[in-house]
Amino acid sequence: MTPSPGDRVRVDRAGVTDEGVLMPSSDEDHLVLKLEGGYNVGVDRDAAAVEVLERGARTVDGDGDEADASAVEFDDDLPTVALISTGGTIASTVDYRTGAVTARFDAEDVLRAVPDLAGRANYRGRVVANILSENMNPEIWTDLAEAVHEEIEAGADGVVVMHGTDTMQYSASALSFMLDTPVPVVFTGSQRSADRPSSDNVMNAVCAVEAAKSDCAEVLVCMHATPSDDHCALHRGTRVRKNHTSRRDAFETVGAEPLGRVEYDPHEDRVDVSYRDGRAYARRGDTDLALASDLAEDVELVKFTPGMDPAALEYLDGKSGVVIEGTGLGHVHTDLIPRFEELVDDGTTVAMTSQCLEGRVCDRVYDTGRDLLDAGVVESGDTLPGTAKVKLMWALANVADPEDAMGRDLAGELTEESKPWV
Amino acid sequence: MTPSPGDRVRVDRAGVTDEGVLMPSSDEDHLVLKLEGGYNVGVDRDAAAVEVLERGARTVDGDGDEADASAVEFDDDLPTVALISTGGTIASTVDYRTGAVTARFDAEDVLRAVPDLAGRANYRGRVVANILSENMNPEIWTDLAEAVHEEIEAGADGVVVMHGTDTMQYSASALSFMLDTPVPVVFTGSQRSADRPSSDNVMNAVCAVEAAKSDCAEVLVCMHATPSDDHCALHRGTRVRKNHTSRRDAFETVGAEPLGRVEYDPHEDRVDVSYRDGRAYARRGDTDLALASDLAEDVELVKFTPGMDPAALEYLDGKSGVVIEGTGLGHVHTDLIPRFEELVDDGTTVAMTSQCLEGRVCDRVYDTGRDLLDAGVVESGDTLPGTAKVKLMWALANVADPEDAMGRDLAGELTEESKPWV
Known part of the structure; x- marks a missing residue:
């Protein structure tokens, strides 16, 4: 009897025996088993003997128990959360049974993919893109902002955007500038896919949905805050950065503390959202819904490093904007300044940021900075270089x-204060 | 009576009166006063009334007391430290009285600029460059490495390189690859100039000299470790990064802990150098002195961001090397991969790093990465992007x-282990 998702199974491998419910897996080589305690474990399929104890229905509910395969009913007592998929590791779970890209997915598809989302909200799902996030581009940012706008207009009490982690910070920045939102818009993703024992998929999705039900009407990024499965951080979309290639807690707020956190304890079925005392943020309903999704796409980010060939700047003729990632307080080699002056004179907006990442640029301190200001380069405060590109x-x-x-x-991308030396 | 450095003076401004010894200042607008307790304070010259209490000698010693102006005698009981100046905020102090650039400066000049260095070593000084560090370039790295090599060959027990902070990490990386050294080579600089009350100039210089006398024969960066004046961190030259535009503790070791620290307590005249338990490092004398200072200068660093114009890669034809600062585990937009393949086919070495900064690249996990490997792009482990450029x-x-x-x-720039998911 071939085991299928939803079946209760016993798995033996290398002297270890587990019983649980078989979960969907996007990977032929691995089984994912939901244990009694609620944890998922990943098992190498070739190394395991699997015995089906009891046939399941075609779907499983939030406890890993078998559930009725009929469509999920709308619950008037629950808020409605729109789930928007752009692709990436986290969305790959949802697509498991829908197969190829579809324009919409429904609550049943969502709960089949992440059963732990059951009972938290009514869900509406739509697919804006199905790409690896390194292939994200400004056109899709516009599509995504329009989709979020439509969902909120249609009554969503919150929005969760499932996104690959590589470029999540750029997309979250784009929506931060494009949208005035009366409800939370929460990006989340996954650093480890659902078929890995250490997957952050389920916890990030659950915490993002709870954040989308919360009182903070901003564009947020919700990802693991520590290497443990204890809480997610809620980062402002314009100040977040993926600071590690592979850790689950790769995302950090730069130059400030995260806006809030989501405590997670699946054993007690407790998920608590809280916001940091003293951090100003927009409350639910403070802001009227509005959309300004146009972008000037011909804006480039140029990173300066010692020994840089001035020819690197030749292709910038005629661009609408250029963001420089300079050194220190906002510097480049003196020999490059005339080229930036030429671009400014020809109508390009040239903005300075710092590769230090933390702290503000200040071009009034040293000669090179003053020469850059004289050339017409503008300062971007403490805006992160990638965010500055999207902003421009x-x-x-x-x-x-x-x-x-x-x-x-x-x-929220720039701290407006005149303390260049803090 | 016009006050001069070394004079004991009384300064009145806005109801505050201080007495102390006037120190050299590189800035016409400010006075720097060394108080009894050893602290320096900066005073706006225009807002202050200054009365000379006692004429000083032309130099002052480490306690801010008047000192004899005669040449400093060589002390057989002290080690010899070579001080090499490349310019920047810290070196500007030394140049205060020497005026224009000179090829050499002597112990007297050093002690006049930073009296707290007295009694710690015999000093030999030389000027390799006098530039703003954003103007640092590969030719000067070669000159600098050759100067360090000469000083060690001539018997220096340690070397301190005074360098502007903007590009210190690139220069420290360059010397890390170019030199095999049997003695410490310690870069230091200053985030705040000597005429500012919060200057880190003196403490960084003192800690760097003590590190240069220590047992760690590596290329190090010695800078404030905290916002307080309590200790400096000793960073490995290839793993250090300026992570803040203006803070005195801007420099951090990325992806590891610093190699060591220098505790600083000027009140007890205590400066203790220690290295972290369990971190491997080269001991004094372990390595024979050797120099390989040639560089291929036509190596470029290219940072990928969403929406990047492929024209940004056109100028790379014929380059010896290209380092990509990709997203996540080491990715770029799929459309750019053929261009990198073309470069590789034409003989360019193309190496991948990550803009995440922490964690290693791993291009075996996702399709884009595998396509990059197939195109001939090589991985750089967890090497920082700037360090990878210098290394290549x-x-x-x-x-x-x-x-x-x-x-x-x-x-020390790359952690050699096979744990891509740590």
């Missing part, structure tokens, strides 16, 4: 004075 | 198989 794309298409905007805070 | 410059000029070298540890 947006500002060039949506505000009257983009150069001025780069020095002001629009979406 | 060096490897192309000095080793038989640079592509292989990018995946191996040469100078």
Whole structure:
């Protein structure tokens, strides 16, 4: 009897025996077993003997128990959360049974993929893209913002965006500038796929849904805050950065503390969202829904390093905007300054950021900085370089004075204070 | 009576009166006063009334007391430390009285600039460059490595390199690859100039000299470890990064802990150097002195961000090497892969790093990574992107198989282990 997802099975391998419910897996080589305690374990299929103890239905509910395969009913007592998929490791679970890309998925598909989401919200699902996140581009940011806008307009009490982790910070920045939102818009993803014992898939999804039901009406990123499965951090979309290639707690708020956290204890079925005392944030309903999704796509980020060939700047002719990732307080080799002056004179907005990542640029301190200011380069405060690129794309298409905007805070990306030496 | 450095003075401003010894200042607008307790305070010259209490000699010693102006005598009981200046905020103090650039400066000049260095070593000083560190370039790295080599060959027991902070990490990496050293080579700098009350100038210089006398024969960076004046960290030159634009504790070891620390307590005249238990490092005398200072200068660092114009890669034709700063585990947009393949086919070494900064690249996990490997791109483990650029410059000029070298540890820049998911 070939085991199928939903079946109660016994798995023997290398002297270890587990019983539990077989979960969907996106990987032919591994089985994923939900144990009694609620944990998932991944098992190498070739090394395991699997015995089906009891046939399951085609779907499983939040406890890993067998569930009725009929469509999930709408619960008037629960808020409605829109789940929007762009692809990536976390979305691959949802697509397991739907197969190829579909424009919509329903609550049943969601609960089949992540049973732990059951009973937390009514779900509406839609697919905006199904890409590896390194292939994310500005056109899809526009599509994504429009989809989020539609879902909120249609009554969603919160939105969860499932996104690959590679470029999540850029997309979260884009939506931060494009959207005025009266409800939470929460990005989440997965550093380890669902078929791995250490997957962060389920906990991140559950915490993101709870954050989407919370009172913080901002664009947030919800990911593991520590190497343990104890809580997720809620990062502001414009200040978050993937700071580790592989750790589950790779995402960090740079230059500040996260806005909030989601405590997670599956054994007590406890998931608590809280926001940090003293951090200002928009409350649910504070802001009217609005969308400004146009972007100037011809904005480039250029990182300066010692020995850089000036030819690296030749392709920038005619660009609407350039963000420099300079050294220290915002510097480049003196020989490059005339080239930036030439670009400014030809109508390109050139904005300075720092590869230090933390702290603000300040080009009034040293000669090189003053020469850059004289050349017409504008400062971006403590905005992260990647966020500054996205901001400049947006500002060039949506505000009257983009150069001025780069020095002001629009979406939490820039600390407006005059303390260059803090 | 116009006050001069070394004079004992009384300074009144805004109801505050201080007495102390006037110190050299590189800035016409400020006075620097050394108080009884050993602290320096900076005072706005225009807002202060200064009365000379007692004329000083032309130099002051470590306690801010007047000292004899005669040349400093060689002390057989002290080690000899070579001080090499490349410019930057810290070196500007030394140049205060020497005026224009000179090829050499002597112990008297050093002690006049930083009196607290007195009694710690015999000093030999030389100027390799006098530039803002954003203007640092590979030619000067070669000059610097040759100067360090000469000083060690001439008997220096340790070397301190005074360097601007903007590009210190790149220069420290360059010397890490170029030099085999039997003595410590310690980079230090200053985030705040000597005329500011919060200057880190003196403490960093003192700690660097003590590190140069220690038992760790590596290329190190010695800078404030905390916002307090309590200790400096000793970072390995290939793993250090300026992570804040302005804080005195801007420098951090990425992906590991610092190698050691220098405790600093000027009140007890106590400066203790210690190294972390369990961290392997080269001891004094372990390594024979050797120099390989050639570099392939035509190596570029290219940072990938979403929406990047493929035209950014056009100027790379014919380059010896390219380092990509990719996303996540080491990815770029799929459309860019053929261009990197073309470069590899034409003889360019193309190496992958991650903009995450922490963690290793691993291109075996996802399709994009495997396509990059198939295209001939090589992985750089957990090497920092800037360090990888310097390493590739060096490897192309000095080793038989640079592509292989990018995946191996040469100078502490790469953790050689096979745990891509740690």
